[in-house]
Structure formats: structure tokens, C-alpha cells
Amino acid sequence: MPARTPPADGTPPPGASPNGGPPASGRPPASAPASGQSPGSQATRRVTIRDVAAHAGVSIGTASKALNGQGKLRAETRDRVAAAALALGFAPNVLARGLLAGRTYTVGVITTDSFGRFSIPMMLGAEDALGAGQISVFMCDTRDEPDRERRYLEMLLSRRVDGLIVAGRRIEPRPSIGLDLGVPVVYAMTQSMDSDEPAILPDDTGGGRAAAEHLLGLGRRRLAHITGPERFLAARKRARGFCDAAAAAGTSFSPGDVLYGEWSERWGREAVRVVLATDPGVDAIFCGSDQIARGVSDTLRLLGYRVPADIALVGFDNWTPMALGADPPLTSVDMCLEEVGRVAAEHLLQAIDGEPSHGACTVPCRLVVRGSSVPAAAPAESGHQPAGSGRAPAGSGHPPAGTGRAPAGSGHPPAGTGRAPAGSSHQPAGSGQGPGAAARGPAGGEA
Numbered sequence: 001m002p003a004r005t006p007p008a009d010g011t012p013p014p015g016a017s018p019n020g021g022p023p024a025s026g027r028p029p030a031s032a033p034a035s036g037q038s039p040g041s042q043a044t045r046r047v048t049i050r051d052v053a054a055h056a057g058v059s060i061g062t063a064s065k066a067l068n069g070q071g072k073l074r075a076e077t078r079d080r081v082a083a084a085a086l087a088l089g090f091a092p093n094v095l096a097r098g099l100l101a102g103r104t105y106t107v108g109v110i111t112t113d114s115f116g117r118f119s120i121p122m123m124l125g126a127e128d129a130l131g132a133g134q135i136s137v138f139m140c141d142t143r144d145e146p147d148r149e150r151r152y153l154e155m156l157l158s159r160r161v162d163g164l165i166v167a168g169r170r171i172e173p174r175p176s177i178g179l180d181l182g183v184p185v186v187y188a189m190t191q192s193m194d195s196d197e198p199a200i201l202p203d204d205t206g207g208g209r210a211a212a213e214h215l216l217g218l219g220r221r222r223l224a225h226i227t228g229p230e231r232f233l234a235a236r237k238r239a240r241g242f243c244d245a246a247a248a249a250g251t252s253f254s255p256g257d258v259l260y261g262e263w264s265e266r267w268g269r270e271a272v273r274v275v276l277a278t279d280p281g282v283d284a285i286f287c288g289s290d291q292i293a294r295g296v297s298d299t300l301r302l303l304g305y306r307v308p309a310d311i312a313l314v315g316f317d318n319w320t321p322m323a324l325g326a327d328p329p330l331t332s333v334d335m336c337l338e339e340v341g342r343v344a345a346e347h348l349l350q351a352i353d354g355e356p357s358h359g360a361c362t363v364p365c366r367l368v369v370r371g372s373s374v375p376a377a378a379p380a381e382s383g384h385q386p387a388g389s390g391r392a393p394a395g396s397g398h399p400p401a402g403t404g405r406a407p408a409g410s411g412h413p414p415a416g417t418g419r420a421p422a423g424s425s426h427q428p429a430g431s432g433q434g435p436g437a438a439a440r441g442p443a444g445g446e447a
Contacts, residue, residue: 056084108156111167118169125341184351188344198357200344202335207365208241211286220284223253226271227288230260268295290315290322313372328371
């Protein structure tokens with residue numbers, strides 16, 4: 001048989017190896033990858049929900065429900081599926097998941113708190129709850145501008161968010177952001193004028209009550225309350241809780257004794273002088289904010305009073321820089337804003353799933369005890385007089401109730417004398433001058 005000659009273009013004859021090797025047998029060498037598959041592709045193949053289900057020993061539907069937080073599954077099953085997903089490095093296809101569910105798995109947060117003091121803790125709590133369902137968050141700051149809020153609302157709705165959280169820095173009712181938006185809305189640290197819309201608020205009344213019960217539990221009976229502007233709902237609620245607890249304990253403190261003013265250290269410095277002039281035997285002061293309490297604490301120390309041996313002090317907000325920067329550190333009521341955010345997110349998820357809530361819901365506050373109410377060491381030797389004894393501890397520098405005498409060198413005027421000590425900037429109560437006239441000064445901040 002005549003020998004075959006290669007074509008002029010150099011193309012190998014049929015059946016020949018392109019590289020001049022042995023003739024092709026029609027089967028790839030054992031070391032070659034299968035047709036259409038590159039080396040290592042098996043190792044880098046995307047893990048699917050089918051793989052997770054097989055690894056966990058459940059059906060694909062059960063695995064999907066467990067990972068999406070749906071269905072009524074046992075905790076052990078959910079944990080086993082989650083562990084399998086983690087072990088395999090499973091990353092769900094969010095786009096496909098959204099198309100199938102008719103959702104975007106995004107939520108918008110609209111806040112009026114430009115400073116972030118209230119919105120950031122709430123955001124952290126909301127993300128903790130939303131992150132469990134792998135939901136992304138768009139955060140928009142309106143800076144208290146209605147036009148900006150409207151533009152952000154339109155933008156979020158155009159992105160087809162699954163729901164909205166409206167966060168604020170005041171609990172006063174505000175105009176509804178919209179009743180027919182097509183997505184559920186939950187308010188946090190604020191509330192709608194439509195009382196049926198869901199709102200998650202800190203329990204300011206309970207916080208004021210907790211402060212009073214703490215001070216009364218320490219044996220303090222001569223109480224005072226200094227707070228912010230009376231027009232603020234939070235100030236009124238905190239005062240109500242404090243007054244109710246004081247009245248239930250049989251003390252003489254009444255709502256008329258509350259000193260409303262402003263949310264500032266300056267107001268705290270002014271108001272505590274009014275308190276001392278009105279009741280030289282006061283042994284406990286509750287302040288409606290930590291800023292006010294800081295001013296009170298500084299002034300008491302300047303006048304020669306010891307905190308808490310002579311006068312116990314409690315603030316509100318548990319604002320860490322302010323509370324820990326005081327000397328001694330402030331006992332304070334924490335509004336638990338992270339919990340407010342978390343509960344708001346949970347209510348929103350329930351509404352997205354077709355189970356909306358209605359009306360306002362409060363989150364309990366928490367008292368954080370520090371050195372301004374309970375001495376750090378040896379509380380039993382704090383020098384606090386027994387309740388109702390009318391006597392101050394020896395060497396405390398605090399005047400016994402009803403004696404009309406101030407501690408030597410304190411700079412505080414004796415009750416009822418109408419005269420201030422030499423060199424003192426304090427004006428006697430009823431003189432018509434000094435801080436007494438500022439008992440309802442302008443509001444300088446917000447609770």
C-alpha cells in the first residue's frame with residue numbers, strides 16, 4: 001500500500017497525533033482531564049443547596065427552610081443544616097433567592113439622628129437581627145429635612161426594599177412616613193401620629209421608676225429630680241415614673257418638686273444649687289440625662305459634698321463618655337437602644353412575612369450601677385445615715401435634715417437664712433436672683 005503523504009498545509013493525516021506522537025486511539029490518556037472539564041474544576045465547583053442537604057442528611061426543601069429561617073423546624077435540624085453550610089462554605093445565590101421569593105432581601109433605615117448617638121446603637125441591634133436572615137441595610141440620614149426624607153423614601157422604594165425602619169432621637173409622635181407604600185414600616189425611638197403603626201420605644205417611665213427604687217433601696221428618702229424641658233415627652237415620662245415610685249414609698253416628693261430645664265451640664269450646675277437651697281437635707285438626686293448629672297456631680301464636689309456618701313446621684317442615657325468621665329462614675333439608666341433596634345427589626349421581619357404588629361411597644365430600660373450611688377468599696381461603711389434618723393454620719397460634711405446648717409467650708413447657705421456665705425456665688429432661695437430664676441431655662445439638647 002502506498003505511503004500517505006501529509007497535506008501541503010502541514011495538517012496531520014487522520015488518526016495521527018498532532019505532535020507527531022503515537023496515533024490517537026480515540027480515548028484520552030489516563031492522565032488527561034475528561035472532555036469539557038479543566039483540571040481542578042471539580043475542586044472549585046460551586047457548592048449548592050443540594051450539597052448542603054446531603055451533608056446534613058435532610059431534604060433540599062428542609063435545608064432551604066432552615067437557611068432562610070422559614071418553616072417550623074426543630075432547633076437541632078436548623079443547627080445541623082447551618083453547620084453543614086459552614087463546613088462546605090455554602091454561599092446562597094441572593095439574586096436567585098430573591099427572584100424565587102419575590103423579594104430583594106434589603107431593608108431601608110431612615111433616621112433623623114444626624115449625630116448618630118441614638119441611631120448607631122439601634123442600627124447595630126437591627127443589623128444583628130436582619131443579618132440572621134442575610135438581609136442588607138440601606139441607611140439614610142434625613143437631617144430633619146422633610147424634602148430630603150421624601151427623596152430618600154422614593155429612592156428606597158425604587159430599589160424595591162422589603163421594608164422600612166424609621167428611626168429618631170425623640171419619642172414624640174411625628175407625621176407618618178406613608179400609609180400606602182406597599183411595604184411594611186416600623187418606627188424605632190420615635191412613633192407615628194397614626195397610633196396604629198408599629199413603634200418600638202424605650203420604657204422611659206419604667207426607667208424613672210427604676211432610678212427611684214434604686215435610691216429608695218439604698219435608704220435614701222430626701223429625693224430630688226432635675227431634668228430637661230417639660231415639652232419633651234421623654235422628660236415627662238421619666239419624671240412620672242420617678243414620682244410614682246417615690247409616692248408609693250411614702251416620701252414627700254411630688255410632681256411639683258420636679259425641676260424642668262434643659263439637657264445640659266450648665267443646667268445641672270444651676271439646678272443643684274436650687275435643690276440644696278430648697279432642701280438642705282436632700283440625700284439623693286435623679287437627673288433626666290447624664291449631661292445634667294455631670295453638672296450636678298461637679299457642683300456638689302465644688303461645694304464640699306461627697307458623692308455618694310452625702311448625696312447619691314443617678315443619671316439617664318448611660319452615655320459612656322459622660323458616665324465614665326464623671327468622678328465618681330455615674331450610675332445611669334440605659335435605654336437599651338441596641339435592643340430597641342433589634343426588636344424593631346424583628347417586628348419588621350414578621351410584617352414582611354405577613355404578620356404585622358400594631359401600636360407602640362416598649363423595651364425595658366436597665367440600671368447600670370456605678371460609684372455615684374454605691375461606693376466602689378465597703379458599701380456598708382459609706383457613711384450613709386439610716387432612713388428617717390435625721391442625723392448625718394460623723395465627718396460626712398452633710399447637714400442633718402432640718403438643722404438649717406451647712407457643712408463648714410461647703411459654700412452652701414444655711415436653710416432659711418436668706419444669706420449666702422462670703423465669697424459664694426449662690427443666691428438664697430426666693431431672692432429672685434441667680435439660678436432660681438433659671439429653673440425653666442431654654443432647651444439646649446435632646447433626650
